[in-house]
C-alpha cells in the first residue's frame with residue numbers, strides 16, 4: 015500500500031558495517047525476496063525498515079513520507095521475527111489479538127478477525143494454548159497471524175516458513191502470496207530457500223556483506239547475474255566457475271582458452287571481451303545448462319574433463335568432473351550415468367556462458383562502455 | 384501466586400526442553416530419596432528447635448525435651464499475649480503493652496521495605512538490563528561493592544545522618560514518628576537494594592529483545608510494552624524479591640532498634656524490639672508468653688517455607704501437565 019525506499023542507508027554496530035550505503039526501492043504492493051548468506055545484513059535491513067534500528071546515516075521513506083525518525087509503533091508494519099518473539103504469558107488468541115486491542119477495536123470485531131486469520135493459517139485448534147506448548151512450525155504460524163491480523167501497509171518476514179514441513183510450506187506459501195496480492199501489501203521476505211524466493215517474488219534482492227549485489231526479476235537473477243557472487247550464490251548446485259585465458263582480443267572476434275579448449279565469441283560479446291583490461295576472463299555456466307558429450311562441437315564451448323563423482327538423485331544425476339585444477343558440476347538426465355574416470359567433453363551453448371571481469375567480478379554484459 | 388508459578392513452570396519446561404530434552408525429568412528415584420534423607424537429617428536440629436518454640440507458646444513452661452509430656456497446654460499464653468500482658472510486674476499484675484500496635488508497626492516496616500525495594504529494583508533492573516547510558520558499567524560494579532558492605536558497618540554514618548536530618552522535626556512528636564518510620568524503611572530497604580537490582584536485571588536479561596520490539600511494532604508505546612509485555616514475564620522474580628524484602632523488614636532488629644526504637648525513645652516497637660525488651664530482663668519475664676511472641680515473629684518465615692513448598696510442587700506438576 016506504500017512504496018518503501020531506502021536512500022544510502024548505512025548501519026554500523028561499533029566497527030561492524032552491517033549495511034553499507036544501501037539504496038533500494040520496494041515497489042508498492044510488490045513481493046520482494048531478500049536473499050543473502052548468513053550475516054549479510056538481511057535482518058538488520060528489516061529492522062531498519064521497521065524502525066527498531068536507526069540507520070547510522072541515510073533516509074527511509076514510506077511513500078513520500080520520511081519515516082527515518084518515526085518510532086516503530088507509528089509505522090504500521092507487520093514483522094515476523096526470525097525467532098517468532100511470541101508473548102509467552104499470553105495465549106495464542108491473545109497474542110494475535112494484541113495489536114488489535116492496542117487499536118481499541120470492539121471485542122466482537124477482534125474476535126472475528128482473529129478467527130479468520132487463524133483459520134487461514136490453520137491454527138484454530140491452538141488458540142487456547144500458550145506459545146511454549148507449540149511446535150516451532152506452529153509458533154511460526156502464530157507469529158505470521160499476529161503480523162497479518164493488523165493488515166499492515168508493509169509486511170516484513172524474516173524466514174517465516176523455515177520451520178514448516180515441505181507440504182505445509184508449499185500450501186502456506188501459496189496462501190501468503192494470494193493474501194499479499196489481495197491486500198496489496200508491500201512485502202519483503204527474507205529466506206534461505208532460493209526456490210521459494212525465485213518462485214514467489216516479483217523482485218529479488220541479493221545482498222552480501224551489507225551491500226546490494228543485484229536487484230532484478232527472478233529470471234534475470236538466475237540467467238543474468240550481475241556479478242560472480244550472485245552467479246555462485248544462486249542456484250543449486252551454483253554456477254561453475256572457470257578461469258580462462260583471452261588469446262584473441264579483437265572487437266569482432268575474441269577467443270578464450272580453457273584447459274586446452276578454445277572457443278571464439280563474435281559480435282557484441284567479442285566487443286565487450288576486447289575491452290577487458292587483462293589477459294584473463296572468468297567463465298561461468300549453470301550445471302543444468304551444460305551437457306556431456308563424447309566429441310567436441312564447433313558451435314559449443316567444449317571443455318575436456320574427467321568424471322570424478324556421480325550423484326544419482328533419481329530425477330537427474332549430478333556429475334562432478336575435473337577440469338585442469340578445477341571442478342565443474344553438470345546435471346545429466348537419469349539415462350546418462352557416466353562411470354568414474356571416464357573422459358567427456360563438457361558442452362555449453364555460448365549463450366549460456368556467462369563472462370566476468372576477473373578484477374571487478376562484474377558480468378561483462380553489465381559493464382558500461 | 385499459583386498462576387505465576389504455572390507460568391514460570393512453563394517457561395522453565397520450555398527452556399529445559401530446548402537444552403536437555405527429557406533427560407531433566409528422568410532423575411533416578413533412589414537418588415531423590417537419598418538426597419531428601421540427607422537434607423532432612425541436616426536440618427533436623429533446626430526444625431526441632433522451632434518446634435519446641437511453637438510448643439512452648441502453648442505450654443505453661445518452656446519445654447526443652449522430655450518435659451514435653453509433663454507440660455500442660457492451653458491457649459492462655461496467646462490470650463495473654465494479645466491482651467498485652469507480656470511483662471509481669473508484681474504478683475499477678477502486668478504492665479500492658481499494645482500488641483496490635485506492635486504488630487502493625489512491624490507490618491508497616493515490612494511492607495514499606497517491600498514497596499521501596501520492589502519499586503526501585505524493578506525500575507533500576509530494567510534500566511541496567513535494557514538501556515545504554517553513561518557510567519552504566521561503573522554503576523553496576525559500584526552497586527555490587529555496596530552489597531559487599533555489611534549493614535552494621537554503615538550504621539554509625541547512617542545514624543549521624545538520621546540525627547542531623549531529624550533535627551528540625553524534634554518539636555513535633557507526630558512528625559518525628561513518621562520520620563522515624565520513613566527513615567527506617569529507606570535505610571533498611573537500601574541494604575536490600577544492591578542484590579535486588581542485580582536479581583531484577585538478571586530476570587529482565589532473560590527476556591529476548593525481540594519480544595519487546597514485537598510489542599512496539601504491534602503499536603504499543605515503550606511504556607505499554609514494558610507494562611503489558613515485559614513486566615508480566617518477570618512476575619516470578621518480583622514475587623521472590625517481594626518475599627525476601629518483606630522478611631528482611633519483618634525480621635530486622637538492628638535498624639529498627641536504632642532508628643525506630645531509640646529514635647522514638649522506645650515508644651514505637653516492632654515484634655523484634657519487643658522480644659528484645661522482654662528477654663532483656665529474663666529473670667522476671669514469663670517466657671511462654673515470649674515464646675508466643677517469638678512464634679508470631681517467625682510466622683512469615685514459616686509461612687514462606689510452607690507456601691513455596693506448595694508453589695514448587697505446583698510448579699513442577701504444572702510443568703508436567705503442559
Ligand SMILES: Nc1ncnc2c1ncn2[C@@H]1O[C@H](COP(=O)(O)OP(=O)(O)OP(=O)(O)O)[C@@H](O)[C@H]1O
Pocket residue numbers: 027030031032050051052053054055056057058059096
Ligand atoms: N546488535 C548487533 N550488534 C553488533 N553486531 C550486530 C548486531 N546485529 C547484527 N550485527 C552484525 O551485523 C551483521 C549483519 O547481521 P544480520 O543479523 O542482519 O544478518 P542476517 O543476514 O540476518 O543473517 P542470518 O541469515 O544469519 O539471520 C553481522 O555481521 C552481525 O554480526
Ligand SMILES: [Mg+2]
Pocket residue numbers: 056057058096172
Ligand atoms: Mg537474520
